[in-house]
Amino acid sequence: MGVVIGVDIGGTKIAAALVDESGRILSSVRLQTRTELGREFVFEQLKGAIGELMEGAKSFGEEVLAVGMGSPGVIDPASGVVIKAAVNLPQWQGISLKQLVEEHFGVKAFVDNDVNVMALGECMFGVAAGLQNIIFIAIGTGIGGGIVIGGKLYHGSRFTAGEVGHITVIPDGPKCPCGNYGCLEALASGPVIARRAEEYMAKGVKTSLRTIAGDGRVTCELVAKVASDGDVLCRRLFEEAGRYIGIAISSLMNAINPDCVVIGGGVAQAGELILSPIRDEVALRALSPVPILQSRFGDSAGQIGAAALAWFYLKAVA
């Protein structure tokens, strides 16, 4: 039947996997990117990861039919060019990742924005399988989105559709690095949750986070851990973030009326801590609420999504 390789190109790591037609991972590789060694070095790392899985495919007796890639930034999927690279991945600016891989390996390659491919992955193999219109929201260091309409990725007029992290939630709210005020990303990302925890601790609010964090850094992951042990402050921080996310999702549901909304990214790993307040807010605000589901793939969403992209195009041609 053949397999594909899905590559999740991140700011600090490259994660790639050999994925079959049902979205199952047969094998995977993960490596830290050495961006400080320059563009050519990172290209070699990318080629190395793909090459390793190509060798691996042979041991399964499988042919690699295509390579799919997900990368941060604004990407033109037709040319595969990174039109606007992410701040932490300047080396890809103006590069066609598609051409790079096709020329080196002689296989078809496809590339799209990292959150877009996660949306497609959930729609093809995950919790949204079989649905036509979905919104995927990745909540992590930042907040991004991907939109599938009619079973296909929707890119908008300049490939920037899905910037749900920059929906205005509080018009006079905190300044966002994008220049706007009160963006969802400035109110509910992982680092914001961690920073709010530190602010409350500095004010002397009672929380077991203080003891558990010790002298170490407070992360959103740690806040989630302490919250799941019942700490009131930490639970409230997720409720607050969930409320903001729920406001943005309600507006999106009213405007787009999708079949469902899928929540992924690091913060989504907190599960019901964040999903429950999101659902409560949406129940209050949306005209016709639709299901809000947790991403099936967690950490692997990027690789499986990139593989989904490859399968999508292979099937579109067939």
Added chain:
Amino acid sequence: MGVVIGVDIGGTKIAAALVDESGRILSSVRLQTRTELGREFVFEQLKGAIGELMEGAKSFGEEVLAVGMGSPGVIDPASGVVIKAAVNLPQWQGISLKQLVEEHFGVKAFVDNDVNVMALGECMFGVAAGLQNIIFIAIGTGIGGGIVIGGKLYHGSRFTAGEVGHITVIPDGPKCPCGNYGCLEALASGPVIARRAEEYMAKGVKTSLRTIAGDGRVTCELVAKVASDGDVLCRRLFEEAGRYIGIAISSLMNAINPDCVVIGGGVAQAGELILSPIRDEVALRALSPVPILQSRFGDSAGQIGAAALAWFYLKAVA
């Protein structure tokens, strides 16, 4: 070449027009609906309006190829059934307007939500001609929207896409009849602008609106007239409404990245009074602002949109 009939079915009037392939109106009829006389009477009024234009087509030597209709409420375009009628048009609940007209006149008929057809009309014949992805926002008694994606109307999973009037703009803002708080519609519709004017007058704010309105009712149209004569309060009311609309449009642009946004409905007739503050707010907030255009068709947007719907389906089949 043939012509089509476009029918705008409103709460108080039926407006229908004979429209050629370029979107030009050849003739039109307009009548007050007598909803108080019951459903059958309104059906007869609808048939009468269409029948009159059918006769008119003969005098032009043109064949009527199809009837397109736009109606408030939630409509399933495939069956033509009004799934959820508008509050002021209960007689259409559960009725297939498509079937009604096809059986009576023996011509193809098509029906969609009234704001959806306005969006399609602008995309086929209006300011958005030639564009693929647009958002149309009708600002009047309420605030509604229509979304065109890939040159086709986008309906969402349950035909309710485009409810941009219920985007949350101020999470703790005024209560909206929909049950939510701080919806765009509760902050920037025509009646809200008029009510805000009355509130300021009651507080004794200096405005020539007081003299001009006299003992009569303050309408949004009157506020626009006084604003265009330079009255500071009235100008500010449009600036305030425009700011709220701009916040919602920025969020929509970030999420959907359309080719343009078209503003129609009664409030849009105020022109730059409302468009200029909308554009200012969008320039501050949107990641990649796209053009914000005034609807080309004003009062006729509903009829031309309904005709566009008919032409759209005729061409899709051909």
